[in-house]
Amino acid sequence: MSRALREALVGWRRAPLLGALGIATIAFSLFSVGLFGLVATNIRRALVEVEERVEIRAFVRDSADDALVMADASSLQRLPEVATVTYVSPREALDRARSELGEFRDVFDAAVLPASLEIRLREGRRDVASVEKVAAAVREAPSIEEVRYGEEWVRKLARIRSVAAVTGLALGLAFALAAAIIVSATIRMAVLARAKEIQIMRLVGATDGFVRLPFLVDGTLKGLAGGLLALVLTWAAHGLVSRYVVRTTFFPVSTAALGVLAGAVLGLLASALSVGRQLRRVGADRRRWQ
Amino acid sequence: MLRYYNVVKEYPRTGVALHAVSFELQKGEFAFLTGPSGSGKSSLLKLAYAEERPTQGEVRVAGHSVSTARGKEVALLRRKLGVVFQDFRLLPDRSAEQNVAFALEVTGVPAATIRDRVARALAQVGLAAKGTSHPHELSGGEQQRVAIARAIVNRPLLLLADEPTGNLDDRAARGVFQLLREINASGTAVLMATHNLELVRRSDLRVLEMLRGRLVHDSAAAGASTPAADAVAAALGEVRRRETPDDAGGAP
Numbered sequence: 001m002s003r004a005l006r007e008a009l010v011g012w013r014r015a016p017l018l019g020a021l022g023i024a025t026i027a028f029s030l031f032s033v034g035l036f037g038l039v040a041t042n043i044r045r046a047l048v049e050v051e052e053r054v055e056i057r058a059f060v061r062d063s064a065d066d067a068l069v070m071a072d073a074s075s076l077q078r079l080p081e082v083a084t085v086t087y088v089s090p091r092e093a094l095d096r097a098r099s100e101l102g103e104f105r106d107v108f109d110a111a112v113l114p115a116s117l118e119i120r121l122r123e124g125r126r127d128v129a130s131v132e133k134v135a136a137a138v139r140e141a142p143s144i145e146e147v148r149y150g151e152e153w154v155r156k157l158a159r160i161r162s163v164a165a166v167t168g169l170a171l172g173l174a175f176a177l178a179a180a181i182i183v184s185a186t187i188r189m190a191v192l193a194r195a196k197e198i199q200i201m202r203l204v205g206a207t208d209g210f211v212r213l214p215f216l217v218d219g220t221l222k223g224l225a226g227g228l229l230a231l232v233l234t235w236a237a238h239g240l241v242s243r244y245v246v247r248t249t250f251f252p253v254s255t256a257a258l259g260v261l262a263g264a265v266l267g268l269l270a271s272a273l274s275v276g277r278q279l280r281r282v283g284a285d286r287r288r289w290q
Numbered sequence: 291m292l293r294y295y296n297v298v299k300e301y302p303r304t305g306v307a308l309h310a311v312s313f314e315l316q317k318g319e320f321a322f323l324t325g326p327s328g329s330g331k332s333s334l335l336k337l338a339y340a341e342e343r344p345t346q347g348e349v350r351v352a353g354h355s356v357s358t359a360r361g362k363e364v365a366l367l368r369r370k371l372g373v374v375f376q377d378f379r380l381l382p383d384r385s386a387e388q389n390v391a392f393a394l395e396v397t398g399v400p401a402a403t404i405r406d407r408v409a410r411a412l413a414q415v416g417l418a419a420k421g422t423s424h425p426h427e428l429s430g431g432e433q434q435r436v437a438i439a440r441a442i443v444n445r446p447l448l449l450l451a452d453e454p455t456g457n458l459d460d461r462a463a464r465g466v467f468q469l470l471r472e473i474n475a476s477g478t479a480v481l482m483a484t485h486n487l488e489l490v491r492r493s494d495l496r497v498l499e500m501l502r503g504r505l506v507h508d509s510a511a512a513g514a515s516t517p518a519a520d521a522v523a524a525a526l527g528e529v530r531r532r533e534t535p536d537d538a539g540g541a542p
Contacts, residue, residue, distance in 0.1 A: 014383055197381060204444065205369035206396035207362050
């Protein structure tokens with residue numbers, strides 16, 4: 001292994017420009033994936049924030065006594081989709097309405113608003129089906145007179161989320177595929193540049209494993225270096241956008257580490273493919289030598 | 291040492307390159323392989339260093355069957371051989387020493403002994419003083435000597451030389467041939483493909499003559515007479531005048 005590492009480093013020293021170009025190419029192709037990931041992450045985060053506002057409001061009958069309301073509230077709380085059930089008394093409802101309406105607060109001076117239950121759903125359970133299921137359950141509750149949950153708004157949000165998910169997946173795959181192709185071509189160039197060496201190694205009796213290992217190390221190191229550089233570039237882009245355009249969130253550490261690791265794995269796989277193909281192709285064909 | 295038995299080699303695109311070739315090269319023997327371009331000399335040599343596998347028949351090299359050798363066995367087989375080409379095949383970015391050492395490094399020879407063995411191999415080919423020179427700083431004859439040093443540094447049982455004098459002037463060619471004779475004298479069998487009929491004519495060594503993929507003459511089998519070699523040389527000379535002089539693009 002130490003020989004393979006030494007060989008890889010010697011290869012970089014012999015052709016530093018090719019090595020640097022390889023790393024830069026890998027870095028920029030992974031950077032494009034990183035930028036896309038950054039956009040996707042922030043869109044998803046924005047959608048989650050909007051989804052958090054999804055709530056079901058159940059207005060309590062005037063005739064319902066407190067015990068019945070509390071019993072309904074606790075049975076609703078037991079539904080798997082439900083995160084919290086909050087009782088809002090007529091007094092609290094009035095205070096809230098006044099504070100929300102500001103200069104029109106006088107309208108409510110003499111009004112009496114009904115008590116209600118505010119039901120918030122768990123993350124991942126804010127889709128249309130779940131909201132409707134919980135709303136139906138709320139309607140069945142004996143103390144509840146009316147249920148509102150902004151049906152149209154929930155449906156629109158679901159549509160936006162679906163479009164974002166499909167678009168994100170398609171674009172993400174396209175970016176990742178483009179990066180994989182570029183990384184693979186870059187590594188292949190490096191392998192081709194050393195085709196003569198491979199040919200002679202085999203001719204003098206090197207095993208395929210012996211020939212292959214330095215290339216695998218080389219590809220992995222280039223992928224790793226390219227991945228780290230891409231991470232730095234993405235971080236810098238995030239910093240600039242956050243400072244001058246709009247505040248954004250960066251990836252969690254685990255995702256960033258996974259991205260760098262993906263670079264290394266991509267380099268390793270591309271090397272394995274390229275050197276494998278080269279080992280099958282090269283021989284002592286003198287037309288390829290000249 | 292090297293045995294071809296009823297060997298047929300057929301390429302998918304260009305057809306049959308070798309037709310039922312049979313011969314044997316003994317330990318420590320020297321033989322020329324002659325014939326016009328496209329007669330199958332290179333195909334025959336490629337089978338010996340397991341670059342190709344026979345379509346039919348059997349090729350045995352130093353105890354290995356080329357037909358069945360796979361993976362590591364091919365590498366082990368090649369470690370018992372040295373191969374030299376017309377175009378030298380040296381790595382241009384490495385010195386003569388590094389080119390020779392390369393053959394030892396990739397076969398896992400301990401680093402401590404490499405320097406000494408490289409120096410001895412370069413001395414054997416008369417290039418002790420040129421170890422640090424790069425290929426572009428050497429003449430054609432010297433480059434071929436480096437290639438020969440690389441081929442013999444592993445102390446092979448058999449040296450395969452595919453037109454080793456093809457790119458050299460007469461003087462350099464004679465020097466390389468003399469070197470191959472010396473290597474042969476130290477016990478290494480040599481099979482040398484050549485178009486250089488002067489070399490063939492001047493020596494009384496075994497001649498294997500190929501024509502259109504067939505072994506049409508084996509001077510050992512025919513009694514190893516010099517007149518026979520002369521006749522072969524004369525016939526080849528005639529064929530050469532009608533065909534391209536370089537075998538480089540001939541056999542696939």
